[in-house]
Amino acid sequence: MATKLSQDELKQQAAWKAVEYVQSGMVIGLGTGSTAAFAVDRIGQLLKENTLRDIVAVPTSIRTYEQAKGLGIPLATLDEQPELDVAIDGADEVDPALNVVKGRGGALLREKMVELASKKFVCIVDESKLVSGLGGSKDAMPVEIVQFCWKYNLERLQKLPELAGASAKLRMAGDKPYVTDNSNYIVDLYFQEPIKDAYAAAKAISACTGVVDHGLFLDMVDVCIIAGADGVRLQDK
Numbered sequence: 001m002a003t004k005l006s007q008d009e010l011k012q013q014a015a016w017k018a019v020e021y022v023q024s025g026m027v028i029g030l031g032t033g034s035t036a037a038f039a040v041d042r043i044g045q046l047l048k049e050n051t052l053r054d055i056v057a058v059p060t061s062i063r064t065y066e067q068a069k070g071l072g073i074p075l076a077t078l079d080e081q082p083e084l085d086v087a088i089d090g091a092d093e094v095d096p097a098l099n100v101v102k103g104r105g106g107a108l109l110r111e112k113m114v115e116l117a118s119k120k121f122v123c124i125v126d127e128s129k130l131v132s133g134l135g136g137s138k139d140a141m142p143v144e145i146v147q148f149c150w151k152y153n154l155e156r157l158q159k160l161p162e163l164a165g166a167s168a169k170l171r172m173a174g175d176k177p178y179v180t181d182n183s184n185y186i187v188d189l190y191f192q193e194p195i196k197d198a199y200a201a202a203k204a205i206s207a208c209t210g211v212v213d214h215g216l217f218l219d220m221v222d223v224c225i226i227a228g229a230d231g232v233r234l235q236d237k
């Protein structure tokens, strides 16, 4: 009888499969989160073994920067390496068209910048992240906002007709607001039903001055690697 893999084992399987897209000499984007961390570890290991050489990596958060630095992965910023070959990152929700929600770990802004700068964005998830429509997990869809008058922005987001009655909460870290790597706050949006039109929602959110960016990553994923009970499968555009 086959042993049931843990969620961490599934994340690791997806991550290791994604690292097969990385070749010596590439400039790569390193995502943030528990799934991406397995990919970062794997890249560190392959560099150490000399199976991979001459990699330069752009991390998407301070956390990933520290992990990669600890593994001896050569690092750069987007200023230094504005064109990446491949970026590998996890997601919080993935819909059938490979549109995704990201940012529950707070790294959405740098992730979006790095992934948009990459020729290929490989998304890695275990099958618990699959939804029929974005917002459908009933968990947070994050929006990064400036600290200035955050309540005003939270209330405006909550009233957007494109978000159809989403409830909005300021993300907290203990008794203080959570602060991103970019010194901003995060408003988490919660939906009763999947978002009807994610493109309209993304446009409406971005149009609010004071919003820095949101966790809807639309038309960005090139390949999604999904690890589940039946093995690892690839879905591409």
Ligand SMILES: O=C[C@H](O)[C@H](O)[C@H](O)COP(=O)(O)O
Pocket: 031, 032, 033, 034, 035, 036, 089, 090, 091, 092, 101, 102, 103, 104, 105, 106, 107, 108, 111
């Ligand atoms: O800000 C965090 C990122 O968008 C993560 O990629 C996302 O939250 C998925 O994280 P995990 O792999 O830990 O579920």
